[in-house]
Amino acid sequence: SAVLALAFVPLLLTLLLRSRHLLALLLRAVLLGWLRDRLSGVPREQRAFQYLLANAVPGDPRHVLSTFDRWSQRCEHLSCVGPVKGQLLERLLCERAPRTVLELGTYCGYGTVLLANAMPPGARLYTVEPDPRHAAVAEKVIRLAGFAEDKVELIVGPSAEVIPRLRERHGLQRAQFVFMAHWKRCYLRDLRLLEEHGLLAEGATVLADNVLFPGAPRFLQYARSCGRYRCRLHRASLEYCPAIPAGVAELRYLGPG
Template sequence: MVSPAIALAFVPLLLTLLLRYRHHVLLLYRAVVLSWLRDRLSGVSREQRAFQYVLSHGIPGDPGHILLTFDRWSYHCEHLSGVGPVKGRIVERLVRERAPRRVLELGTYCGYGTVLLARALPPGARLCTVEDNPRHAAVASKVIRMAGFDERTVQLIVGPSAEVIPQLRRRHRLAQADFVFMDHWKRRYVRDLRLLERLRLLAPGATVLADHVLFPGAPRFLQYARSCGRFHTRLHRASLEYCPGIPDGLAELRYTGPAQHSPELYP
């Protein structure tokens, strides 16, 4: 049994750790503990609760207000993983600068990133978004339509990315993508990027933008992008959505093709 004196010796260390990682502790409480308790007590998932809030407070047909309502929910109610307003401004700026005609999103979740991308598209552009969780896809579909985007602009595809990507050209009329936004499982980033390359689904000069590369992190993806010789890479540093005390970032990749060298452009 540990003596009181030894136990007391660890108190300063514990207090230091709690102070240093207080933002992470708060995130754990809001994103995991609180949501788990509310799931059990209400019998309704966090994603469905968020949609009910958006349905009650959002303005149909106004994408900006839909996103703002999601932000209010995530700041004041429960943490909802997504792009968020800080990184969202970076995403939207890059989409408007590149003006892509064919966009692919991997990881729809509740549709926040989808609405953000869709409202920044030039007229006549098309977005295909892929979500492997049918329950999340059901919520996202309602959010996308509530924001005012029909199937001609946004096509939601339900299924694992490894199965959907090989079908994009034949079944979903996406021959090549000018812009790819990755925000699904981080361990799938490298696999899916290599699959897009192998199937020649990246247009010359295409932009690949990957979220959460610093938290929770995607080190294998960053290493691959830097070393494979087919991308110009840049890191946009920001903070985790709705958690300004936790650093995060977006990795921007410009596809140069298999025959060109890709220098590192990390600041």
């Protein structure tokens, strides 16, 4: 049995070597974050906001974003879209100039600030976050970056409850740009909800983050096969982890068909 056990050593080493970046992420983002939360009694999102307050220039969205990036790269990992995929978002927003933008999954407001900064003048952004603690941080970050309620509206609640009442309660007739960055298992359900409630404008862009890792295979399969979208996959790396490959799906809504 000792010989058998020894035979597994190279296999184990190979597995460890291959998944070293994932293990490092797990250690940094989950274990260390949890430990710091317990020791300090302050959640990491609040710690990030304190860093922003001390270092970011109020009213300067670009500076707010770069301060966030510094925090995530040097101090603690945050699951924000980050600067690399952020460039793709900015480019698409510039090209498409949407008047109405919807973000699912606000977290600390990084993506919200990035989107709001790249939208054309007069455009309106609705962002949805179910966790009240994250929403409280995001609200402060959005206002710190200089965006008022008439430009960016933060809606607290889970997407499945918020989407059906977006029109009546929040006045969103149709979204021309949707950024999905919440739980991957909700992507397909929420895309279908947006379709059912007629909330996607014809030609709308739906950008879905991290569809390869952690991954949203059913969403991708639906988007590619239902005939309502033109799909493109942008290969990138996971936020603040250049060694972990990731992908962003860009969907162009062709109409109900």
